[in-house]
Amino acid sequence: MQEIKAYGAQDKDADLKEMTIKRRDMNPNDVKIEILYCGVCHSDIHAKNNDWGNAKYPIVPGHEIIGKVVQVGADVSKYDEGDLVGVGCMVDSCQECSACEEDLEQFCENGMTGTYNGKDRIGGAESDHTFGGYSTSITVQEDFVLKIPENIDTKAVAPLLCAGITTYSPLNHWNIKKGDKVGVVGLGGLGHMGIKFAAAMGAETYMITTSPDKAEDAKALGADGVILSKEEDQLNKHKGSFDFILNTVPVKHDINPYLNLLKRDATMCMVGAIEPLEPMHGGNVIMGRKRVSGSLIGGIKETQEMLDFCGEKNITCDVEMIRMDEINTAFQRVQDSDVKYRFVIDMQSLKN
Missing domain, CATH: 3.90.180.10 (Medium-chain alcohol dehydrogenases, catalytic domain)
Known part of the structure; x- marks a missing residue:
């Protein structure tokens, strides 16, 4: 030894x-x-x-x-x-x-x-x-x-x-590409990588946050826009328009407002909160055949693909x-x- x-x-x-x-x-x-x-x-x-x-x-x-x-x-x-x-x-x-x-x-x-x-x-x-x-x-x-x-x-x-593979893997699994509209909930260690990856994949990328002071940071990281989740008029403006939402919030919270942002047959993927969430209203997924999913890091092959992608696109944390x-x-x-x-x-x- x-x-x-x-x-x-x-x-x-x-x-x-x-x-x-x-x-x-x-x-x-x-x-x-x-x-x-x-x-x-x-x-x-x-x-x-x-x-x-x-x-x-x-x-x-x-x-x-x-x-x-x-x-x-x-x-x-x-x-x-x-x-x-x-x-x-x-x-x-x-x-x-x-x-x-x-x-x-x-x-x-x-x-x-x-x-x-x-x-x-x-x-x-x-x-x-x-x-x-x-x-x-x-x-x-x-x-x-x-x-x-x-x-x-x-x-x-x-x-x-x-943080990189945790956010890359679901974006890759759901085949995010140019023309898709992607929301990233939460701007922290995971969220900032979610923005970088979604933008690099060509998606129209939005940071969804409770904090107005994070707007400039989000745009500097590659976000096309910012949605303040406490502002009902902003949520209503984007209702039913997202192809995919990556939820990186690491604590218990209410996911219902984000489900209303999804298109029919669209997905929200949870990668942050490994704990019980606030109750989800069934109607928010039934009306639109929407999905709430989860993702855990990635396999070795996918992690290597992510690193190679970062090398090609010059992406780091x-x-x-x-x-x-x-x-x-x-x-x-x-x-x-x-x-x-x-x-x-x-x-x-x-x-x-």
């Missing part, structure tokens, strides 16, 4: 602090990655605080990982030392079920292995659960490693591995860089919605 530096928490009430963890020794199909950057996702906070009731301690968060390959196993064919690579939200799956066979490892019928806080299928490390990217290195089997385009800002790529020892303050700022739009940790600061 390999001892490495990491940042993690011993329980839900503890701050994250420096610790030593043990990674497995290299297997023939493994890639060892020196971590250069790691994004900070709101899921990291939920997991650390055990908000979902499944936290395993000690916990080392981080599933938006960018790094350089420093060692490859004897059977590795896709990567060489020095390659710029990424690791997203999963590091393993059964690779045998129907979902895995369709490149939908995120929906693995036997449970995908999360990059952190997941049940370790492979073994060989001290812990029976996985540790994430708030660390100096990570060892991952090559099938769950991603190639990173080198023509775009490397540090701003990190959140693409969660808007980020604020922090040192590793600033993570506890960053967690609080995320909870206070005080970041535009994602924190990324310079992992060299953990070595110093």
Whole structure:
């Protein structure tokens, strides 16, 4: 086993602090990655605080990982030392079920292995659960490693591995294209990427928000217009006109006003709120044969397609860089919605 530096928490009430963890020794199909950057996702906070009731301690968060390959196993064919690579939200799956066979490892019928806080299928490390990217290195089997385009800002790529694929996947699945009218609800880490992707796909793109002060930011990100969801006249103006709505709001809220914006046979996809919502009025979907759906990240193949798309279109996240020892303050700022739009940790600061 390999001892490495990491940042993690011993329980839900503890701050994250420096610790030593043990990674497995290299297997023939493994890639060892020196971590250069790691994004900070709101899921990291939920997991650390055990908000979902499944936290395993000690916990080392981080599933938006960018790094350089420093060692490859004897059977590795896709990567060489020095390659710029990424690791997203999963590091393993059964690779045998129907979902895995369709490149939908995120929906693995036997449970995908999360990059952190997941049940370790492979073994060989001290812990029976996985540790994430708030660390100096990570060892991952090559099938769950991603190639990173080198023509775009490397540090701003990190959140693409969660916020990026979470918003790209539903837009891609519902075949958003030029001529479609797309609404993105909520302007945060997910919402700002939803706007960028929808616009890059050629859609007429609208930010739907409760905050008038977010209008300029939304247009700078690529939105064609802004709809204030508390203004009934604005909602009525766009009633029944949207082909697709991407809802990124991360907390319980009322989705009924947004359903009224959809065309007949159109879809609203939920990617933010993993919790109960306000009651939905059945008439809002029955009258128009509308759909409310959900989406969870993307498989490895689709995530690579998303990264390649970002390389072609020069799309990255808007980020604020922090040192590793600033993570506890960053967690609080995320909870206070005080970041535009994602924190990324310079992992060299953990070595110093």
